[in-house]
Amino acid sequence: MAAPEIVRILETIRVAPSTESPESSHDFSLPLTFFDTYWFKFPPVETLYFYQLDDSTSTLCYFTSTIIPKLKQSLSLTLLHYLPLSGNLRWPSGSSKPVISYAPNDAVSFTTALSEVDNFHILWGKDIHKANELHPLVPQLISSDEKAEIISLQITLFPRQGFTIGITTNHAVIDGRSAVMFMRSWAHLCRQIDDDDVKNPTLPPELTPSFDRSCVEDQARLDMLFLNHWLAFNGEYQDPTKRSLRIFKEMEPVMYQ
Incomplete structure (x- = not known):
């Protein structure tokens, strides 16, 4: 069986939240809680969704002229409700821990x-197959010392078969x-824009979603405990100037006491 090693990239763009609401035109940030810092340096999560199509809707022409524009439009509307996902993970110089940061661009x-x-x-x-056969179908998540992307998407067409969302x-x-919840919201709005009567x-x-972090109580400061363990593991705790948002590509087990 041939593996899908040859995946041709047709286009890579950036989809911004819809400008229908003034909320997308303002900067804001969210602090990380101890639920978040626990996973701070973990490798990104890769998920793949499969959608079967019939012969008439699985052509390249239909894919690029109908399916992709609809997915872009509904994604833009979805990001308006999930603005933090459009932003980046950043670590301001005056902050003790990273923050989720969003800016209008x-x-x-x-x-x-x-x-x-x-x-x-x-x-x-359901049959067993090699996991590396799926790797070309999911996008990379870019991270650097200064910032880390939160989400990345790839739509891949298999002509006369279907398409995947990575x-x-x-x-x-x-x-x-x-x-x-994000994928369900995207699917919900994608269905709604089919109805010409639905303008908004x-x-x-x-x-x-709710972005209220004040409801998460952390009197024991587990957020900093987990974060400091990661910094010590990566050799950054001793030198704060070396704090990095890069995600570990290879990671040994971390033991907590």
Whole structure:
């Protein structure tokens, strides 16, 4: 069986939150809680969703002219409700820990790709296959000493078969529940824009996120305990000037006492 090693990138752009609301035009930041700093240096989480199409909707022409524009539009609307995901993880010089930072010019990387390999049904089936066959279908998440991306997306078409949505997320910002909620919100708004009568798609209460961090109590300062363990592990604790937001590519087990 041939692996999908040849994935041709058609386009890589950045999708910004919709400007329908004035909220997207203001800077803001969110502090990390101890739930977040626990995963601070963990490798990014890669998730892959499969969507089967029929012959008429799985052509390259239909994909680029109908499916991709619709996904971009609904993603922009979704990011308006999830503004922090459009931003970056940063570490201000006067802050004891990193923060989730959003600015009006921030946007999410959105890659469109094509795979001519005829094994779409095998990849999403229940049979055992090599995990590296899926690697070309998920995007990279860029991080540096100064900032780290929070989310990156890749849409890959398999002509006459279907397409995949690959999503890579920073585990210090997005947990499993948040990732699922974001995808459900995106799907909800994507369905709404099909209706010409819906000019301002909205989210139901159960899909509307809350960014209130004041409800998370941390009297024991577990956030700094976890963060200091990571800094010591990476040799940054002894020299604060070397604080880095780069994600570990290889990581040994960390034991807490």
